[in-house]
Each structure stands twice: as structure tokens, then as C-alpha cells.
């Protein structure tokens with residue numbers, strides 16, 4: 164056993180060390196993943212241990228076997244805590260990584276950002292967000308992957324099977340440096356318990372969207388989208404945000420963006436959160452303004468905020484159901500309501516039952532999962548009932564893509580529409596059906612993002628300015644249909660520096676359409692060529708126009724029946740990979756749950772070269788227009804408009820357009 168004295172670079176190059184590092188004590192100050200439920204039979208436990216030990220030389224097996232067995236029994240998974248590196252985990256400037264390929268160095272930076280303690284939800288369990296969004300399943304996979312990246316050249320591709328680095332394979336310069344798959348299952352084995360079992364066996368993982376694809380940029384990634392949603396939500400109910408109330412829940416990885424977005428939009432936000440540690444983190448980070456632990460105090464505070472038309476965000480430390488019920492009794496009018504607990508993961512810590520303490524719930528989840536499930540479902544029914552009372556008084560409620568309505572319906576809650584139509588089975592819309600889909604995705608607007616690989620805040624400021632100039636120029640000739648989007652995005656990028664959104668890498672998110680993304684990327688590449696800025700890594704959230712097939716979220720505003728197909732996401736990742744992406748990823752699960760969605764994404768390193776310029780044009784054009792064409796084929800008006808525009812701009816694009824049938828004719832049969 165050894166305590167390392169190696170430099171950072173040498174520790175990366177060491178991979179899995181010959182001599183095992185000292186075992187590490189469990190650090191109670193870190194936010195840890197909940198204990199996963201015991202699901203393996205005795206025989207399967209042996210298989211999980213055998214699988215874990217294959218990362219190590221035989222000479223270590225005797226020592227590691229009891230340790231891994233203990234981890235499996237205590238935490239439900241084998242994380243190999245002993246192998247957690249000693250160096251600080253954060254996105255270093257690209258040059259600090261040992262690498263033969265600069266593209267590979269950029270990927271290392273992105274991986275370390277996803278595991279940064281300031282960014283990741285459960286850093287020691289390699290979980291970035293969403294309770295189970297894993298970058299890797301264990302620390303051996305992390306170490307091996309970093310070593311491969313350090314050693315690879317630009318004629319190789321690293322193949323990642325659900326966190327496991329299968330190895331380096333010969334390819335070519337223009338090929339992706341990394342191809343990632345996460346959670347790809349034979350379709351019949353995609354139920355939540357299949358994840359529990361096969362993840363415990365160490366053969367698959369839940370990559371969420373940007374966790375297992377190395378593209379997470381902290382809560383900022385979602386603040387912009389959430390701001391757009393809140394702003395457009397208020398527009399939809401024809402109310403000013405000022406002095407009006409938005410009630411929601413969750414201060415986690417993504418949900419933590421809600422109070423900040425509420426402040427940017429200018430409303431009063433109340434966000435309930437059961438986890439005291441996370442609540443404190445968000446308060447310390449300035450992502451919420453105030454924390455309240457007493458319901459009566461919350462009621463008087465809201466009355467005051469409404470009377471004084473304040474812009475303020477308040478965290479309520481406790482269960483969201485209590486807030487909905489209390490506000491009903493006290494007649495506090497909620498203008499906009501939503502929920503961002505992690506209901507894609509309802510039985511393993513995504514959603515906490517009411518009337519049970521946080522600690523007791525954690526204990527029950529691990530030791531009495533059946534009772535826990537009952538309590539969750541009981542809570543969902545109460546939750547929906549309280550929401551229904553508010554909506555009958557005029558609240559506009561929308562599902563926030565967290566499978567709230569889906570799980571509530573499965574729990575028997577009163578959330579089904581009285582007059583269902585295909586795709587509109589629930590009483591309430593999802594935010595994509597009413598807001599994101601028709602206003603953004605159908606026109607190609609989605610969560611484009613970039614990271615400055617130099618790690619310099621000055622570079623980020625320069626890229627903000629470049630992007631803003633590009634959008635202002637495009638807006639001058641934009642059609643009426645997208646003027647509001649352009650204006651919102653310009654306002655966002657202008658305020659981005661002041662809003663101090665960076666947590667972790669020097670990253671920026673900016674909703675943009677295909678034209679915007681391509682022109683911004685080209686302008687960055689030019690600035691890199693002239694030495695004005697360092698390398699830039701482009702990417703996006705999977706939650707986008709083309710990246711994700713998810714019938715209850717990204718594709719929930721597609722009503723031709725194809726929302727239950729996943730051709731778009733698969734086509735997207737294949738198309739991106741041969742058009743110049745530096746890495747691509749395709750995942751089962753993400754957001755709404757294992758088996759409920761297929762989603763993919765990419766990363767692209769800009770180095771100022773002519774090749775990069777060619778790649779960005781080819782790939783970004785496809786990456787957006789693939790989804791627009793599919794949305795247009797589904798007869799979505801905005802998408803038909805957008806794809807016709809794209810065909811006018813690019814003669815090589817020829818898309819099949821739908822013909823409309825008269826409803827009267829259909830009625831004759």
C-alpha cells in the first residue's frame with residue numbers, strides 16, 4: 164500500500180496503480196448517494212465481485228474481495244472508494260493534462276469537471292446529477308479511462324461501454340476520439356429494477372444526459388432553459404412575473420436552477436427541498452436568497468413579497484406537498500406551479516414521502532423498499548390532490564420533465580384528462596408541450612453550450628461578446644416568428660457575466676438555432692485562429708431539438724404517434740459521428756428514467772483550424788436540422804416553417820414534407 168507522491172500527470176498516466184493506494188475512510192462531510200437497494204442473489208453477488216476484480220491484478224484479489232463485498236453490502240454498489248485519486252478534482256486548463264491528442268485532453272477536462280466537488284451531486288460515487296447520473300460506475304473505470312485518454316493519438320478512438328473503457332481502437336483523424344454508450348439494453352430489460360440489478364453487477368450504468376457524456380456544466384446549463392420556461396410560462400398566462408408566485412421543488416443538480424431563473428425572470432419563487440445539505444449549498448452559492456424552515460413563517464414572508472412586488476427566491480426546507488397544502492389552506496395564490504423532484508428515479512431517493520423525516524426516509528428506502536414505495540405513491544396522490552385544488556383556483560401547472568405526471572398516474576393520482584387525445588392524456592401539459600416544443604425546439608432553438616479550454620474567465624468574457632455580436636447581427640434579418648426567441652437569447656447573453664453563472668469549468672449556455680450555432684462557432688474558430696482566445700469545446704444538452712426521443716418530455720409535442728420511437732436520437736448520434744464530432748454519446752434513460760428515453764449528444768473541439776471550420780458547419784447543421792425535419796414530418800407548424808427556411812439556405816438539403824388531410828374528410832369514415 165502507498166500514499167502517492169507522484170505529480171498529477173504521473174498519477175493520470177499510472178492508471179490503476181501496481182501497488183494499491185491506502186483505503187480511504189468514508190467522508191461524512193460529502194453528499195453521498197443513497198444506499199441502493201439489495202437486489203442481487205447470493206450467486207449474483209459473487210458475479211458482481213468477480214466482475215469488479217477483473218480490473219485488478221490477481222495478487223490484489225484476496226485483499227480487495229472482502230473490501231468490495233463490504234461496499235456492495237453497505238452501499239448496494241462497488242464504487243472502489245480506495246481508488247479515488249488524491250489530487251483535487253476540477254477542470255484544469257487543457258495544457259495541464261498529459262496527452263498526445265489535444266482533443267483527448269479536452270475530454271479529460273470535461274470528465275474532471277463532471278466529478279468536481281463543486282459540480283457533482285455525489286462526487287465519491289461518481290454521480291454528477293439526478294441522483295444516479297453516473298460518469299463511471301467505479302474508480303477503476305475512471306483511472307483506466309484517463310490513462311487511455313492520456314496515451315491515445317488522433318488515429319485512435321476510445322470505446323466506452325456504460326462507464327467501462329473497452330479500449331483504444333484504430334480509426335482516423337476525422338473520427339470521434341471517443342464513442343460513448345450508456346445503459347443500452349435489450350429493450351425488454353429496461354425496467355427500473357433492471358438498472359438496479361445490472362448496475363449492481365457492474366455491467367451498465369445510468370448516464371443521465373450530460374453526466375455520462377462529459378458535458379455537464381453545473382446548474383448554469385439549465386438556468387437558461389428554465390428562465391425561458393418561466394418567462395414564457397408567465398407570457399402564456401398573460402401575467403408579468405413581478406409580484407407573482409412560482410412554486411416548485413428541488414434544489415438539486417438541475418432543479419437548483421429554478422430559484423436563480425425565477426430571479427432572472429423577476430418573480431417570487433418558492434422552492435421546497437428536503438435535503439438540508441443541498442439547501443445550504445445553494446444558499447452559500449447564492450442560488451437562493453433566503454431559507455425558511457417553518458410553514459407559517461413562509462406564508463407571512465410570501466404575503467409580504469407579494470405586497471411589495473419583490474423579486475426573491477426562497478427555499479423551504481421540507482416537503483413540497485406540505486407547501487401546496489398549506490398555501491391552499493391559507494389561500495395563497497400560486498400563479499405558476501411545477502415540480503422538479505427526481506421522479507425519474509422514484510424508489511431510490513428521487514422523491515421523498517411526506518410526514519417522514521429525511522433520515523427515516525433514507526433508512527426506509529434501503530431497508531424496507533416495499534413500504535417506501537407505498538409511502539411515495541401515497542404522497543404522490545396527496546401531491547396531485549393539492550395541485551388540483553390550486554388549479555381549480557387558477558394556477559397554471561406544468562410537468563417539468565421529471566416524470567411527475569407519469570409516476571403520479573401510476574400511483575393512481577387524479578391526473579388523467581377527462582377528454583384524452585393522443586399525446587394529451589394528462590390533465591396538465593408538460594413544459595415541452597406548451598412552451599419549449601412549440602416555441603423553441605420546433606424552430607431549432609436549443610441549449611447550445613461551450614467551454615473555454617484555457618480555463619480563463621477572460622476567454623469566457625470574450626466568447627460571450629462574440630456570441631452576442633453574432634446574434635445581434637442575425638436578429639436584424641430574422642423573420643417575425645423567431646424575433647422573441649432571438650431577443651430573449653440576446654438579453655440572456657448580455658446578462659450572463661453579471662449573473663455569475665459559472666460553477667466549475669469556464670462554460671456558457673446559450674439557446675440558439677442552427678444558424679446561430681453555426682455562426683457563433685465559426686466566429687469562435689476565427690478568434691482561436693488569430694490567438695484572441697484559446698481552444699473552445701462545443702456541445703449541448705441532450706435535452707434538445709434532435710438529441711432526445713422522450714415521449715413525456717422532449718418529443719411530447721409530437722402527436723403523430725412517433726413519440727414512442729427513437730429513430731431520431733439514433734440517427735442523430737450516427738450522423739454527428741461521421742460529420743466531425745470529437746466525441747459522441749447515446750444513452751438509455753436520462754431525465755425521465757431508464758427505459759423511458761433515448762438521448763444523445765456530442766462534444767466538438769475547436770482549434771482554429773480549417774478542418775474545424777468544415778466540421779462545425781457540417782455537423783451543427785445536421786445536429787439541429789435532423790430534429791426539425793422530424794418535427795416537421797409530424798406536422799408541427801413551427802418546424803415546417805423552419806425546415807423550409809433551412810432548405811432555402813442550403814440547396815443540398817431536401818426534406819420530405821407532410822401533406823395535410825382535412826379533418827372533415829376523416830370524419831366521413
Ligand SMILES: NC(=O)c1ccc[n+]([C@@H]2O[C@H](COP(=O)([O-])OP(=O)(O)OC[C@H]3O[C@@H](n4cnc5c(N)ncnc54)[C@H](O)[C@@H]3O)[C@@H](O)[C@H]2O)c1
Pocket residue numbers: 284292293294385388389412413414415416417418419435436437438441481482483484503504505506507508512513514515516517563564565566706753754755
Ligand atoms: N430543468 C429542466 O429543464 C429539467 C430538464 C431535464 C430534467 N429535469 C428533471 O428534473 C428532475 C430533477 O433533476 P435534478 O438534477 O435537480 O435532480 P436531483 O436529484 O439533483 O434533485 C432533486 C431534488 O428534489 C429533492 N426532493 C425529492 N423529493 C422531494 C420532496 N418530496 N419535497 C422536496 N424536495 C424533494 C431531492 O432531495 C433533490 O435534492 C429530474 O427528474 C430531471 O430529469 C428537469
